[in-house]
Amino acid sequence: MQSLQDFREETRSWLEQNCPESMRTAMVQEEVVWGGRNAQFTNPDSKIWLERLAQKGWTCPTWPAEYGGGGLDKDQAIILSEELVRINARPGLTSFGISMLGPVLLEYGNHEQKLEHIPKIVRGEIRWCQGYSEPGSGSDLASLATKAELQGDTYLINGSKVWTSYADKADWIFCLVRTDFEVPKHAGISFILFDMASEGISTKPIQLISGSSPFCETFFDDVKVPASNLVGRLNEGWTIAKRLLQHERTMISGFGLSSGQSDNGGTTSTISSLEGTAMSYRGDSEKLSDPVLRDQIAQFKIDSDAFAYTSRRSIEESKQGQGPNATSSMLKNYGCELNKRRYELMLQAIGSQGLGWEGEGFNDEELQLTREWLRSKANSIEGGTSEVQLNVIAKRVLGLPDILSMAQK
Amino acid sequence: MALVLSEDQQLLKDSAKSFCEQIAPVSLLRKLRDSKDEQGYDQAVWAQMIELGWAGMAVPESYGGFEFGYGGLGVVLEESGRTLLSSPLISTVLIGATAILELGNETQKQQLLPQIVAGELLTALALDEHTTHRPSRVATTATKVEGGYSLSGSKTFVLDGHIANKLITVARTSGETDSEQGLSVFLVDAAAEGVSIQRTIMVDSRNSSNVQFSDVQVPSEALLGDFDGAFESLSKVLDIARIGVAAEMLGSMQAVFESILVYLKQREQFGVLIGSFQGLQHRAAEMYSEIELCKSAVRAALSALDDPEKSSQEIAVIASMAKAKLSEVFFLVSNEGIQMHGGIGMTDEFDVGFYIKRARVAQQFLGDAAFHRDRYASLNGF
Numbered sequence: 001m002q003s004l005q006d007f008r009e010e011t012r013s014w015l016e017q018n019c020p021e022s023m024r025t026a027m028v029q030e031e032v033v034w035g036g037r038n039a040q041f042t043n044p045d046s047k048i049w050l051e052r053l054a055q056k057g058w059t060c061p062t063w064p065a066e067y068g069g070g071g072l073d074k075d076q077a078i079i080l081s082e083e084l085v086r087i088n089a090r091p092g093l094t095s096f097g098i099s100m101l102g103p104v105l106l107e108y109g110n111h112e113q114k115l116e117h118i119p120k121i122v123r124g125e126i127r128w129c130q131g132y133s134e135p136g137s138g139s140d141l142a143s144l145a146t147k148a149e150l151q152g153d154t155y156l157i158n159g160s161k162v163w164t165s166y167a168d169k170a171d172w173i174f175c176l177v178r179t180d181f182e183v184p185k186h187a188g189i190s191f192i193l194f195d196m197a198s199e200g201i202s203t204k205p206i207q208l209i210s211g212s213s214p215f216c217e218t219f220f221d222d223v224k225v226p227a228s229n230l231v232g233r234l235n236e237g238w239t240i241a242k243r244l245l246q247h248e249r250t251m252i253s254g255f256g257l258s259s260g261q262s263d264n265g266g267t268t269s270t271i272s273s274l275e276g277t278a279m280s281y282r283g284d285s286e287k288l289s290d291p292v293l294r295d296q297i298a299q300f301k302i303d304s305d306a307f308a309y310t311s312r313r314s315i316e317e318s319k320q321g322q323g324p325n326a327t328s329s330m331l332k333n334y335g336c337e338l339n340k341r342r343y344e345l346m347l348q349a350i351g352s353q354g355l356g357w358e359g360e361g362f363n364d365e366e367l368q369l370t371r372e373w374l375r376s377k378a379n380s381i382e383g384g385t386s387e388v389q390l391n392v393i394a395k396r397v398l399g400l401p402d403i404l405s406m407a408q409k
Numbered sequence: 410m411a412l413v414l415s416e417d418q419q420l421l422k423d424s425a426k427s428f429c430e431q432i433a434p435v436s437l438l439r440k441l442r443d444s445k446d447e448q449g450y451d452q453a454v455w456a457q458m459i460e461l462g463w464a465g466m467a468v469p470e471s472y473g474g475f476e477f478g479y480g481g482l483g484v485v486l487e488e489s490g491r492t493l494l495s496s497p498l499i500s501t502v503l504i505g506a507t508a509i510l511e512l513g514n515e516t517q518k519q520q521l522l523p524q525i526v527a528g529e530l531l532t533a534l535a536l537d538e539h540t541t542h543r544p545s546r547v548a549t550t551a552t553k554v555e556g557g558y559s560l561s562g563s564k565t566f567v568l569d570g571h572i573a574n575k576l577i578t579v580a581r582t583s584g585e586t587d588s589e590q591g592l593s594v595f596l597v598d599a600a601a602e603g604v605s606i607q608r609t610i611m612v613d614s615r616n617s618s619n620v621q622f623s624d625v626q627v628p629s630e631a632l633l634g635d636f637d638g639a640f641e642s643l644s645k646v647l648d649i650a651r652i653g654v655a656a657e658m659l660g661s662m663q664a665v666f667e668s669i670l671v672y673l674k675q676r677e678q679f680g681v682l683i684g685s686f687q688g689l690q691h692r693a694a695e696m697y698s699e700i701e702l703c704k705s706a707v708r709a710a711l712s713a714l715d716d717p718e719k720s721s722q723e724i725a726v727i728a729s730m731a732k733a734k735l736s737e738v739f740f741l742v743s744n745e746g747i748q749m750h751g752g753i754g755m756t757d758e759f760d761v762g763f764y765i766k767r768a769r770v771a772q773q774f775l776g777d778a779a780f781h782r783d784r785y786a787s788l789n790g791f
Contacts, residue, residue, distance in 0.1 A: 275791035288791045297791065298782040302730045309705035313412035330698045393697055394690035398670060403685040 007076050011083045018052045020045035023090045029368075033093050035124025037171050046092075053092035054123040060098055063106065068119035078315070096165070097121035097128040099251040101174050104244045108191075108232040117172075117193070129196070130248075131161040131175030131218065132241070139388050141176075142185045142238060146220065148177035148192060150227060155192065157200075157223040163382070167203040167216035170196050174244075180235050191237035194225040210374035245384060249332035252383045253311065274300070274342065278349035293348055300341050307334055326396040333389035336379035343373040411480070411712045412705060418484050421477070424461075425488035432457060433494045435760045441495060442614040448572055449608075449616035450496045459528035464502050468510070473523035479649065479714035483656040483707065490660025493767055495615050497531050500569035503653040505532030508577050508646045512594055512634030521596075533573035534650075535564040535597075535620050542776045544579070544647060545589045545640065549622060551580035557628040560595060560603075563621045568774070570618030571608040573599050578622070582637045589640045594633040601625050613770040614763070645721050648728035651775045652710040655735040658771050659700075659707045662739045665746040665764045666696055672750050689749060696745060699738045706731045726788050733781035736772040743768035 022045045031043045033050055041047040053059050056070060061077045063069020072080060102121050105114060120126040137144040146159025157177060167173070173196055180188030200223040206215040232240050275297050279288055288294040314327055346369060347354040354369050356362030380386040394400045414422065433454050441449060458464065466482040468474020475481075482503065489498055506525045509518060524530035538548055549562025560580050570576065576597045584591025597604060603625035611617045634642050673684030673693065683689060710731040713719045743765040747754040754761050772778065 275786075275789065279791060288786070294786050294791065295779070295782055298786040298789075299733075301789070302733050302782065302785060303702070305727075305730050306702040306706040306734050309412060309709040310702050312410075313705045313708065316413045327701070330694075330701060334698050334702070387691070390691040390694040391687070393694035398690075398693055398697060400670075400673060400684040400690050400693065401682045403681070403687065 004075055004079060008079050008083065011080055012086075014056075015083055015087055015089065018049075019087060019089050020049055023049045023092075024088050025090075026088075027090045031090075033091075033124065034127055034166070034169070035093055035095055035097075036127025036169065037125070038169070039124065039127075046090075049090070050092045050124055057122055059093045059124065060102060060122050063102065063118065063122065067106070067114050068122040093124045095121065095124065095127060096130055097126065100130060100244050100248050101128050103247050104240050105231065107243065108240050112228075113193075113231060126171045127166070127169060129164050129167045129170035129173050129218075131164060131173045133163045134160060135162050139385055141241070142189065144176055144178060144189065146175070146177050147181075148179050148190060148225070150179075153227045155225045155227055155230070157192075157194070157220045157225055159220050161218040161220075162215075163206075164203070164216045164218040166214045167196070167218045168205060169214075172196060173218075174231075176237055176241050179237075183235070186238045188235055189237040189241065190234055191231045191240040192225060193229045193231060194223065198223050198225065200224075208375070209377070210371045213375075246326075246328045248383045249328040249389070252379065253328065253331035253335035274345055274349055277346065281350045281353065293345070296348075297345055300338070300345055304338055304342075307338055310334075326392060329384070329389040329392040330397070332383060333380070333386050333393075336386065339379050340376050343369075343376040347373055410709060410716070412708045414484065414708075415480075417477075418480055421481055422484040422488060425463075425485045426491070428457075428461065429488050429492040429494055433489075433496075434492050435763055438493050438495050438614055438763060439760075449569075449614075450572070454494075455496050456528065458496060458498065459526075462526075463498065464506070464528055465526035466502065468506055468522050468526055472510075472518050473526045474506075475526075479652070480711045482653065483711040486653050486656040487660035487707070490657035491664040493613075493661065493763055497569055497572070499650075499654065499657070500534065500573065500616075501525055501530070501532045504534045504568075504646065504650045505530075505575075505577060507649045508532075508534065508594070508633065508643075511646050511649075512639065512642050516630075517596075517633065530575065531569065531573045532575050532577055533567050533570045533599075533618075535567045535570065535576045535578040537566045538562070538564055540565075542773065542780060543587075544643065545592070546587050547579055547581045547592055548586045549578070549580045551582050551593055551595060553582075554626065557626060557631065558595065560597065560622040560625040560627065563619065565619050566774070567606075567618045567620050569616045570599075570620050571606050572616060575599060576604070576620060577633065579639070579643065591637055592639045592643065593636050594639045594643060595627050595631045596633050597622070597625060597627055597631065601627065611770055613767040615767075615770065641721070644725065647775055648721075648724050649714060651728045651732040651781075652707070652714060654771055654774055655703075655731040656707050656711065658735045658739045658768075659703050661764055661767060661771070662700060662703065662735075662742040665742050665761060666693075666700055668761060669693065669696075669746060669749045676751075692745060692749070696738075696742055699741065703735050703738050706734050722788065726785060729776075729781040729785040729788065732776060733778045733785060736778040736781070739768045740772060740778075 022043060031046055033039070033041065033046045050059070057063065057065060057068055058070045058080065061070035061072045061080050062074065065071030098121060102118060105117060117126070132141060134144050134146060146157065146161065148155040148157045161175070172193060174191065174193050177190055177192055178188050179190040200221040202219045203216045206213055206217060208215065275288060278293060278297065282289055288297070311331060314331060350366065350369070353362060353366050356367050356370055358367065395402060437451060437454065441451065462475050463485050465474035466477045466485060467479050468476070470476045486498065486503065489496070502525065506522060509521050513521065521530060536544060539546060549560065549564065551558045551560045560578060562580065576599055578595045578597045580593055580595060581591055582593045599606065603623040605621040607619045609617045609619055670693065673689060674682060676683045710727045713724055713727050746761045746764055750759065750761055753759050776784070
């Protein structure tokens with residue numbers, strides 16, 4: 001067996017030779033690569049970098065090589081990620097296929113489904129979106145009402161979804177649908193995949209408090225989907241849905257980590273250091289002159305350090321192969337709250353320059369900060385609100401009794 | 410950096426846990442308090458701890474220790490914190506042995522460390538002189554005299570001062586009262602003439618004391634570390650001690666939290682278990698998250714101490730991070746410990762009160778959260 005040291009050396013030299021220079025700089029929003037049928041590469045190096053990574057399966061390092069993944073074990077994957085961080089490499093591909101759908105498809109999908117979809121996710125050929133929330137089903141996701149009726153070997157889908165990120169740009173959707181209205185709400189949900197180019201689908205973007213956003217409303221009007229696109233068993237979609245949420249939460253918890261180049265929930269700010277920014281806007285040289293802000297920043301950074309150690313510990317602990325579990329709710333909740341604190345402190349740090357909306361008088365970074373500060377408010381709503389995460393921790397981790405079942409007694 | 414315990418550390422932790430539960434439960438501290446025990450710790454229990462090798466946990470084998478690292482001492486401290494074990498573990502093992510290791514010359518190490526490992530020597534750190542911790546603020550003086558030094562001044566909040574054989578005393582040999590320059594450390598016999606030790610009964614029922622030095626004569630060999638330039642090494646000792654105390658706090662806060670969970674699952678009001686109320690569930694879930702962060706902070710800090718490549722500066726940052734974080738969370742959890750147990754939490758009969766009392770002392774000891782946030786900011790250049 002190849003030693004880890006050898007693997008590190010080979011990886012390092014491969015990255016040296018294959019990662020283009022411009023891919024070793026901080027990511028800028030316009031150059032994030034989402035892949036898909038209509039993939040756009042503002043920077044041509046992004047395309048080269050994606051293709052080279054995908055060739056080795058390193059866009060999805062731990063996925064099985066059989067389906068185009070990297071086939072690396074956990075230790076090798078950690079080394080790869082350390083080596084990527086070492087050269088400040090950008091992610092080759094950012095996608096919901098990688099962070100959400102892929103892991104559950106590998107766990108619950110059948111061989112044909114994996115063979116069809118996984119390699120395209122690895123190579124960034126198909127861009128996925130998530131059909132979860134509905135106008136009447138937010139935190140109470142399981143009350144969803146989008147209907148799928150079996151007619152022959154086709155499902156007929158009717159209903160609507162909301163907060164579908166990038167629905168207007170995605171090629172396919174993984175979607176929760178109700179396939180049985182007669183049973184308790186959790187027992188009548190199925191998990192299904194379909195092409196967004198199908199007839200009867202329309203999307204409408206949603207304007208947020210931060211301005212334009214990737215979120216959409218999505219409408220299904222007699223959309224025909226082959227029955228073979230159902231993942232797992234009929235009416236057992238809720239299990240898959242929850243599993244996927246754990247992956248989503250793990251991804252979102254990364255927002256709280258200030259180091260490394262990860263997808264930041266729609267934010268790719270180059271905010272370097274809070275304290276450095278605060279000092280430069282105030283003209284302080286040795287010590288931040290505002291003692292209250294200084295104390296708050298210190299407290300924030302201490303919490304961030306402890307959180308970063310916790311994320312690492314959780315990775316080390318899951319080495320035994322359990323994958324994400326209920327602690328993902330803790331990480332998601334804490335990470336999001338940290339990210340919101342970071343933006344509030346950043347606003348304080350730069351004062352009125354951080355409150356510009358558009359036009360003259362502000363530089364691009366300042367204007368971006370205003371928008372990102374507003375956008376960060378969604379971090380504790382998307383992927384399950386902070387309150388829902390606390391419920392999950394109370395119930396699943398701490399084993400506290402459920403008020404609803406107690407009340408029914 | 411190892412954030413998960415090794416197999417050996419886990420075994421040690423398990424055995425320390427069962428020792429503390431069986432031999433040194435909270436009722437032992439209660440007994441010491443109620444009987445107004447003169448020593449303030451149980452000598453028979455301490456003898457068993459020595460027997461188990463706990464006093465030599467982080468001491469290298471060449472000085473009679475077991476070289477299990479601070480990671481090993483850390484898990485023992487964590488378990489001792491669970492049951493609020495009152496013993497010389499912090500004063501003598503965590504601080505005394507570390508001070509001798511970091512500051513001492515070869516002769517001092519050869520002579521004193523085996524005594525600590527064998528339980529023959531108890532030490533106390535005489536540093537603070539004011540109501541809040543600031544290690545450079547030392548007015549106690551040491552002046553050169555024929556054959557040695559003469560010390561004068563007074564110290565407060567000296568942990569285990571009244572049972573110690575030797576006082577590790579920080580004194581000023583030059584410079585202004587607040588200067589980091591001009592500090593030296595001396596090993597002073599507790600029985601030396603001119604030393605007066607007054608035991609103080611603190612809220613946590615552990616041993617503390619005020620110490621007076623009036624023209625105390627010590628020989629030249631009593632100097633521990635560099636003359637006039639001890640601050641840097643002393644800071645390292647204090648950082649190790651802070652991390653050890655953070656580990657102890659981690660154990661204590663987990664004990665409180667576990668007690669809260671038991672109560673939430675057993676107490677009924679309005680016909681349901683109170684643990685089903687969201688107002689309590691969310692607070693419990695938030696505490697759980699904070700304690701998870703504390704575990705990681707302590708593991709990271711302990712593993713930094715055992716990593717020879719870490720600089721003193723890096724250790725200082727991580728020590729202040731850990732002490733600040735643990736102090737804040739122990740404050741939170743000890744307060745919630747009372748509130749979530751309701752009236753019973755206020756009774757002396759119930760143990761949770763011992764934890765809030767220990768929490769405040771541990772928070773202040775070697776710098777509270779505000780002290781360490783300030784230090785963390787300075788160390789990070791802002």
